[in-house]
Amino acid sequence: MKFLNQVTVEHFYIGLKILNQLIAEMHQANPGLPLTHHRKTACSFRDLALLQVFQISLTSLRQLQNDASGEKLQEQAIGLALKCLSFDFVGTSLDESSEDIGTIQIPSSWRAIVEDVKTVQIFFDYYAITKPPISSESLECLVRLASVRRSLFSGETERSKYLISFMRGTRDILQYQQGLGQHENYHEYCRLLGRLKTNYQLSELVNVEIYGDWIRLVAEFTMKSLESWQWASGSVYYLLGLWSRLVSSVAYLKSDCPSLLDDYVPQITESYIKSRFDSVQNAGRFSTSKTSSDLTCVEGQLTWLIHIIGGIIRGRQSSSTSEIHEVIDGDLAARVFQLIQVMDSGVHIEARYNERSKQRLDLAILIFFQNFRRVYVGDQAMHSSKQLYLRLGELVGLQDHVVVLNIIVQKIATNLKRYRQSDEVIGETLALFQELAAGYMSGKMLLKLDAVNFILGHHTKDFFPFLDEFGSTRNRTLFYFTLGRLLFMEDSPSKFKAFVAPLQKVFMMLEEMADSGFRSNEVKCAIIGLMRDLRGLTMATNSRRTYGLVFDWLYPTHVSLFVRIIQRWTDTPEVMTPLLKFMAEFVLNKTQRLAFDSSSPNGILLFREVSKVIVAYGTIILSQPVSADPYTYLYKGIWITLTILTRALAGNYVNFGVFELYGDQALSSALEIALKMSLAIPLVDVLAFRKLARAYFGLLEVLCHNHTAVIVNLETEAFAHIVGSLEFGLKSLDVSISSQIYSNLRAQLLSSQPSDQQHRLAECFDKLMADVARTIEPKNRDKFTQNLTVFRHEFRAT
Structure with a gap:
């Protein structure tokens, strides 16, 4: 001052x-x-x-x-x-990168200064007399003032006056075209208009005396902005959001004053569609060939139309669908289905799959399918959508949702056959396929379709070339996950055997490969593809029966190959990551799928194989020098390996006492190498990578609960490292990690194995809790101290 x-x-x-x-x-x-x-x-x-x-x-x-x-x-x-x-x-x-600032919770002590009309007016005045950045920041202040919480105001009268000052100020800017030629001002002004509807109801807006002038000027401004799409494209989003919210509020409007939206919304919609067409024509002018330019423009315009049709149909989910709306949707959808029949035919079409405009068109088709399926496909939808299917039957011969579903699957199969290198189109196609297969009834319907049975019987690179592209290997997991879901809907071991025959050939090729040729690029690609396929297939097993089919196929015939791959390819993360992630899925006992008979040794046998994999990988990786990228070449493989062991230990399908009883080193060897890998990573790096931290503390949780002796009997240096890591973890902002650590400490303190280590742990625990207590707010500290005292007594009693 x-x-x-x-x-x-x-x-x-x-x-x-x-x-x-x-x-x-x-x-x-x-x-x-x-x-x-x-x-x-x-x-x-x-x-x-x-x-x-x-x-x-x-x-x-x-x-x-x-x-x-x-x-x-x-x-x-x-x-x-x-x-x-x-x-x-x-x-x-709030995320500062987000444009949505939400409601601002200004304290009640600010009420008088916010309600004062001079406060809002000073910012409108500064906007009128200055240039950016001062003028644009004035508008930004107004955006925030327009977002203050409703409960701040003394009453509806004060809130109404507040709204009037905003509507008058924004109207005057449009009337006199103040400063809107500068992009910074223009953008913030669009945000301000959007906030007015977000924070106020349509009934409040229409009751303002100047509403008629205001809505007319805003409509003209919106249409002019749409015409200037090259300049205003980043800001039009807020204007369209404003009109979307205005339209959605009409159903709840209880005011006698007219909203006038019927007059302006159709004009704005037409302007929007025209602006999209203009943008496509402008982009097409840069094409080298006249024919290519024309076709690119047509595909671009069709892409926008299909997105718009999909958006209209999606809107039916949040509104009541009348018969007239169904007829309109039928008219629009029929045009899309007619287009699908044309767009993948013709001698020119093969070359088009490499064109970006064709890819965008296919992505629009996929989005249309997703929206149409959610509203009009399914048993319930069929009975409540008679008018739509009557219209589709008249126009394109699609009488029911099963026929429509067949067209969707045929398009999925076409995309997977024709596209090789467009990762985006393949990914969206597989996402749609997986969505269709996810439901029990829709999955059963899919199995009746010839296109689906063709895919199940011909899932090789000869029919689907994207499987042979190294850049598309990530998509293979989702592909086989979806196929596995469909395959396991029927209880047919013979179909499973026929399905895995192509994968069996890959296994045999790798098993018969001599060591001299095992490091070739061909073998590398084969391993990566096979591991991703196996992971997807295993993810699809959700019962004892289906998991048993996969287990009996792999064990004992093929599991030895995994250790051989590790021994030859440990230094190559592109190979190790798919293999280790498959193993992590293979040992996961989700939905109790790993429920072997009481007389079966399969659980023990599975853990022995897991132990071999962990020991083989850990032994080699710890002997290699640390690279310049430790996460890719060291930490990532280690956290996946720790996850494998954690899931195997917590799966509840192995009696671990058997290993000690018969002198089997599988358990002790796996635990030993896992702890060595854990101790090899600096604590700072453990917490720097979230996945690594969760895997590390997840393993400690299992060990503290079920294998306490392993922790308690560690050497002093290793023991101190683990206790130190608990202190690091307690300070983590990740709640899942800190809660795991509290669970670990309790399990350790209440274990019934007295030792010097345990007393040292108690001392460490007292120090840690004292450190934690200092960070707790005073109002919670008494309760925490009380619980801590009880905790100590429980330990001393043991």
């Missing part, structure tokens, strides 16, 4: 800058302090000083309003107001 009250301009400038930097610092959490400490400080600043700082910014803006030479001061003052209004009032930590 002393700086601000000095006579010189320089002191005034410094005073404003100090306040700007002070608020900026209050937004930033100190990495050396707990988050709760930061929030405590920020909340104290909010309650004691923030309102005063905001009042200083407003006073400064009024003093500087007529000072043409004070641009630097105006910039500091408007920036200070914006920082005050952008303050994280309730600690929600």
